[in-house]
Amino acid sequence: MASIKKQIKEASWQSNPIAYQVLGICSALAVTVNVENALIMGASVIAVLSGSNVAISLMRNVIPHRIRIIVQLAVVSTLVILVDQVLKAYLFEASKALSVFVGLIITNCIILGRAEAFAMGNPPMPSLWDAIGNGIGYTWVLVVIGAFRELLGGGQLLGFRVIPISFYEATGYVDNGLMVLAPAAFILLGLLIWVSKELGGAKGNE
Amino acid sequence: MQQSNGYIIGFAIGVCVVCSLLLAGVSTALKDRQEMNQMVDRQKNILKAVGFSDADLEGKDGSAVTAFYNEHIKEMVVKTDGSVAESLQVADLPSDAASGLNIQPDKGLPLYMRKDSSGAPLSYAFPAVGKGLWSKLFGFLAVKPDGDEIVGLSFYKHGETPGLGANIEAKWFTDNFIGKHLYEAGKLVGVTVAKGKAADMAGVSKSDIDRHAVDGMSGATLTGNGVMKMTKVAPKPYAAFFKKGGR
Numbered sequence: 001m002a003s004i005k006k007q008i009k010e011a012s013w014q015s016n017p018i019a020y021q022v023l024g025i026c027s028a029l030a031v032t033v034n035v036e037n038a039l040i041m042g043a044s045v046i047a048v049l050s051g052s053n054v055a056i057s058l059m060r061n062v063i064p065h066r067i068r069i070i071v072q073l074a075v076v077s078t079l080v081i082l083v084d085q086v087l088k089a090y091l092f093e094a095s096k097a098l099s100v101f102v103g104l105i106i107t108n109c110i111i112l113g114r115a116e117a118f119a120m121g122n123p124p125m126p127s128l129w130d131a132i133g134n135g136i137g138y139t140w141v142l143v144v145i146g147a148f149r150e151l152l153g154g155g156q157l158l159g160f161r162v163i164p165i166s167f168y169e170a171t172g173y174v175d176n177g178l179m180v181l182a183p184a185a186f187i188l189l190g191l192l193i194w195v196s197k198e199l200g201g202a203k204g205n206e
Numbered sequence: 207m208q209q210s211n212g213y214i215i216g217f218a219i220g221v222c223v224v225c226s227l228l229l230a231g232v233s234t235a236l237k238d239r240q241e242m243n244q245m246v247d248r249q250k251n252i253l254k255a256v257g258f259s260d261a262d263l264e265g266k267d268g269s270a271v272t273a274f275y276n277e278h279i280k281e282m283v284v285k286t287d288g289s290v291a292e293s294l295q296v297a298d299l300p301s302d303a304a305s306g307l308n309i310q311p312d313k314g315l316p317l318y319m320r321k322d323s324s325g326a327p328l329s330y331a332f333p334a335v336g337k338g339l340w341s342k343l344f345g346f347l348a349v350k351p352d353g354d355e356i357v358g359l360s361f362y363k364h365g366e367t368p369g370l371g372a373n374i375e376a377k378w379f380t381d382n383f384i385g386k387h388l389y390e391a392g393k394l395v396g397v398t399v400a401k402g403k404a405a406d407m408a409g410v411s412k413s414d415i416d417r418h419a420v421d422g423m424s425g426a427t428l429t430g431n432g433v434m435k436m437t438k439v440a441p442k443p444y445a446a447f448f449k450k451g452g453r
Contacts, residue, residue, distance in 0.1 A: 064214040071221055078225040082232055089236040092243040100365060181370070181425055 004129050011133025014200075018141040019193045023109040028142055029185040031101050035158045038146035040094045042139025044083050044102060049111050049131040051079045056119040057127035063120075072115045073106070080105045110134055145188045153179030242268055249275040251362040255331045255346035256320040260377075279331075280321050283314040288446030309333065311443050318346070329357040332444055336436025339428040341365030343374065347440055349388065353448025356397070359383040371429030382420035388441050390418065396438030399423075399430035 017023045024045075031041045055075050056063070063071050084102045087095035095102065105111065114134055119127040150156055153175055155163035167173060178184045246268045253263060253275060266274060283294040296316045302308040309315060318331040331348035345361035359380045366372045373379055382404075386397045397418055400407050404419040422430045 062217070064209045064217050066209075067214055067218060070218070074221050074225055078229060081229055085229075085232050085236050085240070089239040089243065092240075092247060096247075096363075177424060 007126065007129045008133035008136065011130055012137030012140065013196075016137040016141065016196065017110045017113075017134045018138060018189070019196045021110070021113065023113055024138055025189070027101055027104060027108055028138075028145065028189060029182045031098060032142050032146040032149055032185050033153070033180055034150040034156070035143055035146040036094075037097055038142035039139070040087075040091070041098060041101065042135065042142050044087070044098075045105055045108065045110070045138055046132065046135030047083055048076065048079045048105055049114060049135045050128055052076045052111055052115055053119040053127040053131035054124050055079075056115045057122060057124045060120050060122075068120065069112075069116070072112060076111050076115065077106045110138055141189075141192060144192060145185055148188050149179045149184060152176045153184070246271050247362055249279075251360040252279060252318045252331050252346050252348075254360040255348040255358040256318070256329045257348065257357050278320055280319045280325075282317050282319060284317050284444065284447045285314060286311045286443055286446060288448075288450040290447075309335075309443070315443050315447075317444065317447070320348070327351050330444075330448075331358075332440065334359070334436050334440035336432045336440070338364055338366045338374075338432040339371055339426070340367070343429075343432055343436065345374075345436075347437065349441070349448070351448075353441070353444065354387050354389045356383045356386045356388065366426070366429050370423070371426040373423045373426060374429060374433060379420075379423060383437075386420065387417045388437065390414075394438060394441060394445065396434060396436075396441075399434040401427055401430075 011017075015021060018025065018028055027041060027045075031037045052072070052075050056072055059071070080103065083105070084095070087098070087102060114130060118130045122130070147157060150158075151162060155161060155168075155175055163173070176184075249271055250263060253271075254260075256279070258278075263271060263274070281296040283291040283296060283299065285291055291314050294314050299314055299316060300308050300310055316333060320328045320331070322328050329348050329350055330353070331346045334343075334345045334347040336343040336345075341364050343361055343366070344363040345359060347359050348357040349355060350357055361375050361380070364372070364374065366374065383397060388394060388396060395418055397420055398404075398407075398410075400419055400422045402422055402424070404415050404421050407415060407419060410419065
């Protein structure tokens, strides 16, 4: 049990996929306009990553070495389309909000990266924990960036108004329009990597 | 370990077969639900375009939305000469015509009438399709029975950049269209989407701004241009119908 905890912490904090491995930046910029999208995206990535890591790990001894990347891609894309279909059927609004980015999970480097770097060489259970750890690491970064962008860019959190309308009228405060644009996500991501390194994450204290 | 070519090809085929069977199965199993979601989504957007608010629709699941829709909306088919094709239903039109994807004017135009309790028209909504930056924009534009004053605009499908062009869905943007006019002295001029604030537009008279211009979206000028063009094109086939005074 302790080793599982350690593995998850290692994957989500010390070698965080976004902050340390700097993978999956594209979607981290795109879907972090608000917290809700970040959460759904994070959940989708955890689902796909767990599925692909376990599937690849189960097949790791029979996958022909020369076509392993293609096989990994086939597994990943199948899972992504599955998630996309399920979202369309049961969470229609969310799938509309995420639009193409669900499909683009296929090209999310975290998933192929973990399949190639971990699942190909480890048994299914550790691969699952690795997937969950990395997925959590991806999700919390998205949620933190999403929270800042939603709060500063729209005065809301998870769709609830945090900064009251009267405050805008009384003080002339204006939402920061930059926050809803992609450059703001870049800036926040940079700050987040810096802070997490200072706190000992992202292999900062080595 | 070097595997034989036969093994590699066999493995590849095996993976493909398993994956495709899985996807085909899931897609078939979920198809009905997805199509229902799309239909409900379209009905919701028609309701929003003709002036119902989110509050009216809140907490309603799929079948409740459909019931509400049937209570307030009458689907009809009109011809380009302005007459109503009584014998035709929206469902009879070529597939996807209902959403504006595939309107063939000679076969009839879908029109959605909001009726009051006595059945008299309050407003009409019709599909509005435009070209954004990356994608086609699908929406509904609703006008008063005079065919001129806009009651509402809603978008339900597009592939614009989330956070930028996707703001066409946002309430602050679509609400700006309410009360604007499509016609000026009998000519279809549509609604101009300004760069920045409409009030700051140079070389345009105040009355023109009040009647025909809305605030733009920062970072999404091209999407805005698409919407602008759409308001000039989409009402055209319906002009004859409204000229006859609706019905």
